[in-house]
Amino acid sequence: MFSTAPSTPGTMTTLPATAKPKLVTFPLELNPPRVVVRYGDSVSVNCSTSFTDHEGMGWEATFGGTGFEQEVNxxxxTVDNLIDWTIEPTCYITLIDGEQPSEVLPVILYKTPDSISISVLRHSGPxxxxxxxxxxxxxxxxxxxQNLVVKWYKGNEPLDNVTYSIVSKTPVDVSDTLMISPSRHDDGAQYRCRAQLDLGPEGPQPHPTVTSEPLNITVHYTPEFLPGNDTVEVSAGSDVSLDCSAEGNPPPELRWTNNTAEGNANETTVGRLRTLNISRVTANATYNCTVTNRLGSITKQIHVLVEVPPQQHPTMFSTAPSTPGTMTTLPATAKPKLVTFPLELNPPRVVVRYGDSVSVNCSTSFTDHEGMGWEATFGGTGFEQEVNVVTWTVDNLIDWTIEPTCYITLIDGEQPS
Incomplete structure (x- = not known):
């Protein structure tokens, strides 16, 4: 019945038949001025005026209209069960001069969803x-x-908020998507989406919200070794246990292999830990732990270094002094004999992890000599003249049987080492 609403609070737009709308100074007040109603609920709004010189007033609406009432202010x-999505109730007043100001009541009718669910598109399983x-x-x-906010969560962590600019007063079906790229840390994570109606200050507080059941995801990933030692030192003849532990999904299979048949070995498994038990170890060895699942395979090496008592130790050098501070000479035509000058190694003995670097100095206090040097399969220096110190250095030691030898050539041709 009424086509316009006031543009300024407290003023009305009049619609006489032969004139353009004009502003009048009396109030036509709605209380409340705006309503938010849940679909199917009741609603009641008063329309009042302080102007007493009028013929009457009323409400016009598809539901709850009052008709024209005289001598009221x-x-x-009132509607007991509001179900009209497009309703626009209008309060009007008829003045003595025939003018008829009116005001339209803004109505937001809302409905929470019948259902909300979350799924993975074009995929099933892990x-x-x-x-x-x-x-x-x-x-x-x-x-x-236009009042809907879709919220995404992983556990309790907010991921995304989506709003809509399209205006639709009537119920609709909505689908929203979220791209994810899960990591191994997301295995077992729960994703949820939530539909929230933000209806402004006149709406219910907190905002009407419906949340989906959680989507639990399983993430498969390649194996990864857990922290552990990759070198073990053990006394000759004793037993040793090597641990290899890894995680992966599906749970990986662990397998031990080694480069020697030395000793007796058996394997035990507890959870993610697979232990290789070796008895009576007598020689250095490298053991490989291989971990495999359907997504990949990884291998790591564990080195067993055997510490032999001094009297049994295979010396690093072709001969060793039997008395501290003396050297063994190796002339071409004579048996070894003791000499009184020192040929000193610093450090005198080394234990090196496979693949690591090593450096040893060889020095002499005897100055009357032709030269000295190191002889070795790796790191040999050659013969160096007029020096009292030579250094054996290897950046990546991988020769299990290496025996570096430091030698000095005397004036008389003898060659202690």
Whole structure:
């Protein structure tokens, strides 16, 4: 019945038949001035005026209209069960001069969704680490669309908020998507989506919200070794246990291999830990732990270094002094004999992890000589003249049987080492 609403609070727009709308100074007040109603609930709004010189007033609406009432200053629009999505109740007043100011009541009718669910598009079963997947949130029968906020969560962590600019007063079905690329740390994570209606200060507080059941994901990933030692030192003839532990999904299989048949070995497994028990170890060895699942395989080496008592130790050098501070000479035509000058190694003995670097100085206090040097399969220096110190250095020691030998050539041709 009424086509316009006041543009300024406290003023009314008049619609006489032969004139343009004009402003009048008396109030036509709605209380409350705006309503937010849940679909199917009741609603009641008063329309009042302080102007007494009028013929009457009333409400016009598809539901709850009052008709024209005389000699009143208040009329009430009431609906017990509001189900009209597009209703626009209008309060009007008829003045003595025939003018008829009016005001339209803004009504927001809302409805929470019938259902909300979350799923993975075009995929079923476990996810694979590093692969992208699309989650979809389906919301059924919700209104109004422009007040909807879709919220995404992983556990309690907010991931995304989505709002809509399209205006739709009637219920609609909504689908929103989220791209994820899970890592191994997301195995067992729960994703949820939430439909929230933000209806402003006149709406219910907190905002009406419906949340999906959680989507639990399983993430498969390649094996990864857990921290552990990769070198073990053991006395000759004793027993040793080597631990290898890894995680992966699906749970990986662990397998031990070694480069020697030395000793007796058996394996035990407790959870993610696989232990190789070796008895009566007598020689250095490298053992390989291989971990495999359907996504990949990894291998790491564990080195066993045997410490032999001094009297049994295979010396690093071809001969060793039997008395501290004396050297063994090796002339071509004579048996070894003791000499009185020192040929000193610093450090005198080394234990090196496979693949690591090593450096040893060899020095002499005897100055009357032709030269000295190191002889070795790796790191040999050659013969160096007019020096009292030579250094054997290897950046990456991988020769299990290396025996570096430091020698000095005397004036008389003898060659202690």
């Amino acid at each position: 208040v009329v009430t629009w 996810m694979v680490e590093g692969t992208e997947y699309q989650l979809q949130c389906d919301i059924q029968n919700i209104a109004p669309l």
